Structures are given as structure tokens and as C-alpha cells.
Amino acid sequence: MMTVLPASRIPDPYDAPPLRWGILAPGGIASSMARALQRSSQRILAVGSRTQAHADEFAARFGVERAYGSYEQLVSDPDVDAVYVASPHSAHREQALLAIAAGKHVLVEKAFTRNAAEAREVVAAARAAKVACVEAMWPRFGPRFDIVRQVLDSGALGEIIAVDATHNRQITAEQAPRLHDPERAGGAMLDLGVYPVSFVSFALGTPSRVLAVGNLTPTGVDRTVAAVETGFAGQPGAVATITTTLAAPSAVTASIAGTEGRIELGSSMWFYGPGTVRLVRPDGTAVEAPEEGPSNHDALVYEACHLAQLVADGATESPYMPLDETVSIMETMDEIRRQVGVSFPGER
Numbered sequence: 161m162m163t164v165l166p167a168s169r170i171p172d173p174y175d176a177p178p179l180r181w182g183i184l185a186p187g188g189i190a191s192s193m194a195r196a197l198q199r200s201s202q203r204i205l206a207v208g209s210r211t212q213a214h215a216d217e218f219a220a221r222f223g224v225e226r227a228y229g230s231y232e233q234l235v236s237d238p239d240v241d242a243v244y245v246a247s248p249h250s251a252h253r254e255q256a257l258l259a260i261a262a263g264k265h266v267l268v269e270k271a272f273t274r275n276a277a278e279a280r281e282v283v284a285a286a287r288a289a290k291v292a293c294v295e296a297m298w299p300r301f302g303p304r305f306d307i308v309r310q311v312l313d314s315g316a317l318g319e320i321i322a323v324d325a326t327h328n329r330q331i332t333a334e335q336a337p338r339l340h341d342p343e344r345a346g347g348a349m350l351d352l353g354v355y356p357v358s359f360v361s362f363a364l365g366t367p368s369r370v371l372a373v374g375n376l377t378p379t380g381v382d383r384t385v386a387a388v389e390t391g392f393a394g395q396p397g398a399v400a401t402i403t404t405t406l407a408a409p410s411a412v413t414a415s416i417a418g419t420e421g422r423i424e425l426g427s428s429m430w431f432y433g434p435g436t437v438r439l440v441r442p443d444g445t446a447v448e449a450p451e452e453g454p455s456n457h458d459a460l461v462y463e464a465c466h467l468a469q470l471v472a473d474g475a476t477e478s479p480y481m482p483l484d485e486t487v488s489i490m491e492t493m494d495e496i497r498r499q500v501g502v503s504f505p506g507e508r
């Protein structure tokens with residue numbers, strides 16, 4: 161059994177080769193990303209909004225050189241190397257395709273698209289254009305998940321029996337209209353539940369069987385979802401459970417329990433943000449790796465720097481968040497939404 165946890169292999173993000181970024185859709189998470197990138201070697205060259213006024217406001221706030229009043233203008237800037245797509249889920253497909261068609265590398269916010277069919281379209285376009293394309297599932301790229309990755313790869317947990325991940329928050333329609341809006345592909349699953357579903361995929365792979373229950377908001381998106389996943393290749397005894405809701409907060413934790421030990425990702429914040437990794441042995445003794453690197457949303461820098469490193473290496477897909485896995489995560493969420501009874505207007 162492991163006596164110490166492995167060290168993270170993730171390079172210092174502040175040493176990554178610089179890219180010239182264009183931020184597409186300057187909303188809440190784009191502001192967090194801008195703050196994170198400003199502390200790094202990455203350069204935010206341009207921002208594109210549906211309105212010139214919003215682009216100008218964001219550019220002034222973050223000292224961005226070029227502000228465009230349309231997404232088309234942003235992706236047409238020949239000096240922009242990579243585009244960060246930070247719009248609502250409903251728009252990711254169209255805007256990722258727009259950037260890819262302009263020859264840009266793309267970092268696409270989670271959930272990657274509304275559904276797996278849209279994800280396949282984006283992946284096919286990126287592969288055909290030979291541009292780098294990465295789902296912005298930010299925990300995959302930081303030190304915390306790299307420690308867990310090494311523990312899983314070592315087999316130190318024995319046979320994996322149970323994986324549990326929870327993402328419960330209380331987010332009202334007044335606080336965040338987008339999350340309650342079917343037109344923008346809101347709901348707990350795509351916004352919050354994507355983290356637990358992605359965590360199960362990280363720990364166990366793709367389930368062949370999913371059982372889901374849930375209920376809806378008055379606006380018709382999923383308010384609360386609980387799902388059980390089973391049938392993982394090479395892991396016949398493993399069962400995963402996930403819960404997510406927009407209606408009540410709880411600890412946002414995840415664990416992987418095996419016959420030889422368990423990993424716990426508890427946190428005062430979220431299992432998917434920066435934090436400690438705790439390995440508990442069957443006798444109850446534990447070892448813990450401390451949090452490292454930038455904290456909270458400043459850790460968004462890892463995903464951008466990872467994409468910058470891929471580009472510098474001439475690679476187009478991330479080994480930490482493979483595009484085929486992005487598609488399979490969307491397939492799992494499609495199935496969960498089908499069982500819970502949620503579809504979005506105009507969904508392809």
C-alpha cells in the first residue's frame with residue numbers, strides 16, 4: 161500500500177509557451193479566465209461579444225487590446241491563435257465550429273455542447289481542420305487530478321467498488337437565469353452534473369448502463385438528478401452514483417472506494433477545484449497531499465496552458481481530456497436527460 165502520495169507531474173502553468181487568446185462571449189466564467197490568464201505568460205489579445213459595448217467594457221476591465229462587436233470579427237483576427245468559447249451551452253456547437261472554420265485552436269467550456277450529436281460534429285470539424293480542440297473540464301489539467309490519476313494507474317486502490325460524486329448547489333433563476341432557461345440548455349445536469357459524470361468517467365471509463373431519476377424546474381429544465389452508472393469495461397464490480405441539483409447546497413465531494421483503499425476529494429470548496437487528495441487505507445490510517453498551485457478559479461490557467469503546450473508540441477488532442485471521452489460523457493448525459501425527461505428547444 162502507498163505510504164506517500166505521488167507528486168504531481170503537471171508543469172508550472174506560468175512557464176507554458178504563450179498563445180494569443182481570443183475570448184468569445186465575455187460573461188462570468190470568461191472574467192474568471194481573464195483574471196487567471198493575466199497572471200500567466202498567456203496573452204489575451206482580443207475579446208468578441210454580441211455587442212460592441214460589452215466587448216469594450218470587458219476589454220477596458222482587463223486591458224485587452226482588441227474588442228470586437230461580433231464573434232465573426234473575433235475569429236477573423238489573423239493574430240488570434242486560440243479561441244476560448246465561454247458562451248451558454250446552447251451556443252457552443254455553433255461558435256466552436258465558427259472558430260474552427262477560421263483555423264483557430266479552441267478551448268470549449270463545459271458542457272462541451274448540448275448533446276453527443278453536436279459534440280461529434282465539433283470533434284469531426286476540429287480533426288478535419290487539424291486544430292487543437294479541448295473541452296474545458298478544468299480539474300483534469302491540474303495537480304490534484306494528476307495525483308489521483310497516478311494512484312488509479314498504480315492499482316493501489318485494488319478493485320474499484322464504488323465511485324460517488326455530488327454537485328449540489330442552490331442557484332435561483334434570479335441569480336442565474338441561464339441555468340433555468342431551456343433555450344440556453346440550462347439545468348443541473350449540463351452545468352453542475354457534468355462534473356460528477358466526468359469524474360466517474362475519469363475513474364472508471366464509460367458505463368454501459370445508466371439509471372436516472374429526477375425532477376424539473378417550472379421552466380422545464382432538470383432541477384435535481386440522481387443517477388447510477390454500471391457496466392464499466394474491466395471493472396465488473398464497480399457501481400457509480402452521482403447527484404446534482406440547483407435547489408439546495410451540500411458538500412461538493414467525490415470518492416473512489418477500492419478493496420485496498422479509497423481516495424477522498426473533500427474540500428471546503430469543490431471536489432473539482434484545487435484542494436487536497438486523501439488516501440485512506442483499509443485500516444483507517446491516511447495520507448494526504450496538500451493543495452498546490454493557484455487556488456479557486458485561478459486554476460483555470462491550467463487548461464489554457466495545457467492547450468498552449470499541445471499547440472507548441474504540434475498535438476491537437478489532450479491525453480487528459482480525450483475528445484472521444486468528451487463525446488462519451490455527452491452520451492451519458494443524453495441518456496440521463498432522456499430518462500429524466502429533459503430536452504432543449506431546437507436540439508439536434
Ligand SMILES: NC(=O)c1ccc[n+]([C@@H]2O[C@H](COP(=O)([O-])OP(=O)(O)OC[C@H]3O[C@@H](n4cnc5c(N)ncnc54)[C@H](OP(=O)(O)O)[C@@H]3O)[C@@H](O)[C@H]2O)c1
Pocket residue numbers: 185186187188189190208209210211214215246247248249251269270271296298338344350351
Ligand atoms: N469552469 C467553470 O468553473 C465554469 C463556471 C461557470 C460557468 N462555466 C461554463 O461557462 C459557460 C458560460 O457560463 P457563464 O456562467 O459564464 O455564462 P454567462 O455569465 O451567462 O455569460 C455567457 C456570455 O455568453 C454570451 N452569449 C452568447 N449567446 C448568448 C445567449 N443566447 N444568451 C446569453 N448570453 C449569450 C454573452 O456575452 P455577449 O452577449 O457579450 O456576447 C454572455 O455574457 C457555460 O458553458 C458554463 O457551463 C464554467
